[in-house]
Amino acid sequence: MTVHFPFQNTYSALPASFFARVAPTPVAAPRLIKLNRPLALQLGLDPDLLESPEGAEILAGKRLPDGADPIAMAYAGHQFGHFVPQLGDGRAILLGEVIDKDGIRRDIQLKGSGPTPFSRRGDGRAALGPVLREYIVSEAMCALGIPTTRSLAAVTSGERVQRETMLPGAVLTRVASSHIRVGTFQFFAARGDTDGVRKLADHVIARHYPDIGMAERPYHALLERVVARQADLVARWLLVGFIHGVMNTDNTSVSGETIDYGPCAFMDDYNPAQVFSSIDEMGRYAYANQPQIALWNLTRLAECLLPLLADDKDKAIEQAQMILGEFAEKFTTAYQSGLRKKIGLFIARDGDEALVQDLLDAMAKNAADFTLTFRGLANAAADSDDSVRAQFTDPAAFDEWAVRWRTRIADEPQSPAERQAAMRAVNPAFIPRNHRVEAVIQAALNDDYAPFEELLAVLSKPYEDQPQFAAYTEPPLPEQRVTQTFCGT
Template sequence: MTVHFPFQNSYSALPDSFFARVAPTPVAAPRLIKLNRPLAVQLGLDPDLLETAEGAAILAGKTVPDGADPIAMAYAGHQFGQFVPQLGDGRAILLGEVIDKDGVRRDIQLKGSGPTPFSRRGDGRAALGPVLREYIVSEAMYALGIPTTRSLAAVVTGEHVIRETALPGAVLTRIASSHIRVGTFQFFAVRRDTEAIRRLADHVIARHYPELRDAERPYHELLAGVVARQAELIARWLLVGFIHGVMNTDNSSISGETIDYGPCAFMDAYNPAQVFSSIDEMGRYAYANQPRIALWNLTRLAECLLPLFSDEQEKAVAEAQDILGAFSEIFSTAYQAGLRKKVGLFTGREGDDALIQDLLEAMAKNQADFTLTFRKLGDSAVDDSADARAQFMEPAAFDEWSGRWRARIALEPQSAAERQAAMHAVNPAFIPRNHRVEAVIQAAVNDDDYAPFEELVQVLAKPFEDQPEFAAYADPPLPDQRVLRTFCGT
């Protein structure tokens, strides 16, 4: 029986200027490392067939399935603030689109599948390490309830790629509600192709914001919709200590999903200025800068849409500024509401925000682990001896704050057990800690050992459960295990 993909492709029906038609480059000896079987079923695919040699060949780009219309998407982008008029999919090829079990259109893309016209002298390939990192982190984000691209499969190619040294090659099959970015709009804006911008905006509305089709000002509402989704997405990132690492406009999704997991990382000790990416030397994309950068990226999108707003430049700019002005309130509302849940507050009172800010400041001064502090705080709601204070270099700093917190939660109607359950539902015990991810990668790259990878993926699929048998995965790194820099896969 042949592997069947029920493709219904819409993006490749757009004008040729939107993409380049290019087939994946065949690889020598594809071998499936991991198939996300539940996701395959959700996409209407047969996981048993995908796990065959035929399936591995498709997932590695060696064979193109029937109905596919392989393309590399064109886009531009600001990279660390510097505009590049042509980027595009340099090592990714969109096989096509399917409609999943919930009626949602989803892209199926091969990442690391060979050069395209946008490769800019690159080899178009991916090394095994970045493929495993994206699989682990994207699926962890999904389990945390954060909008994200997904990972359907990881395949080794039987070939090596050359980076600083020769490394095993691999291909990731990535699933997204689309791969349309702020940079996609910028690609046409810099070319002053207003008609293409309109076609792209209409496509985005039909695909991601269908409720806007009959709006009186659909393009204004489109910008407002993207602003709202991005504001809420960044709030969710901050609430779990996630740092994207490369928030370029070409890595900013119009759908509101987290996309392009390169040098991403989760914080261990809380530090608003934390940076992991080896290429972010100035801290542009530090943890606490992410809301500001998201608004900066959205402003670039607004600039692209101005010709669709009004023929009068001043009027269009004023209208765009008014829409962008909503970002801060949407973000702040989502972020503060999330923080209140993290500390077990379910009604609003004057002084709550200051109480939470005092905790964050004490955490930063005491190098308290971000994830464990909040998780243990949930335990503290029912047990005074719970060791949230053990996360602080000076436990007295926690004790002072805890007294005020206990007085505040005493005013809430929930029982201690109800509060703990609610806090545990938003404060994960398990995140993809950097040292764990690096250990998994080293085992795979050096020893062809994927057992650690499988176990980590298993643990991270249930981040809010205690999982006593895997308790060590919740531990922060020892000093000699700390990962201080993460790297892009290019």
């Protein structure tokens, strides 16, 4: 019995400077924790075979499937604003690419599969906790409708990895429309390799934006597309209270997908300055800073592309600045449109932005839970205000705002039931709350994966009430609060 992956690899056909050829390091005793069967089918893979012992060995990197061309991708990056000219996949190996059922090319990558030439003294392994966190959060983001990498499988390795303590090892099989980052462009630009930048840009256009391949100025169009996708992506993050935690340029995908779920988290109480990442000591990647950081990262991409935009550097800079100047409007349009939907408005009118901002300000002053406030507001659109008022330490703060809100929604023709349904479709009841994720990890460390399975099931339907799982909507008790999240290395 052979597990077949219908690989059609293109990245490994690029010049040798783009990657290092390296095979995964075999692990001792792989055991499948979870296979994402629907995703396997979408990728044209046989889930029954992947759940076999041979399949577990492939998903752990102990055995290579036919047609695999394993590589570690080269890239550089700004980490917390400081440039590192060579990073690369230090604990991830790209097995190859497949064409999914929708005709979309997807990378299949093993994360935690052993050291590579880019490991920089790291062990190349992953601990069980970060693997489960990425599986949970990436699949939750997908269910929320946010562009993201996906998790195909998680396996334990049968080995221990050294972090602050010895921990069970694990491997995540990650799926992405590609793993090309802003930092990938920086790798070549930092070396003055304009030909490498051009080859990479041509590859990205062919893979992600084929309609601009014959454009008069394809590299300008490429920058425009990446700017637009990042503006939309970060707006979506903010609308669900998501904090990436480590928005380095090497964690910024040119495809517009959320990638690298390290110290990520969802807010409980609304706080624009919220930071969870243990390594973000200065709050560079705080919740409200994410749009400006996205623009900063995109500016680094534009710098790499300057030689492709115009022969004259000053002219190239001017053209890049014009494209980057579109970010603010694109982000604001997406974000404000999303906020209007969250409070049940169907038609944009003057004053809406101030109305929503006043609600957010009241939430911040009253320690209101971000997710439950907006979900409760959906109830208030047709039923009682009780659930949303309960989120405010001073309910009168909501009452004062609600008078203006009800006056505003009365100007629109939708029925209360229609408004409530529309609001429920954009305001989730369930998010992967930090204390729930942590509880799942602690149970898994004791070889109990039932909480992991149940949390995945709940998060697969974030916009449904699911009364039997109502406890999963609740914010943490004071003793359950998770105030810091950590990288997996």
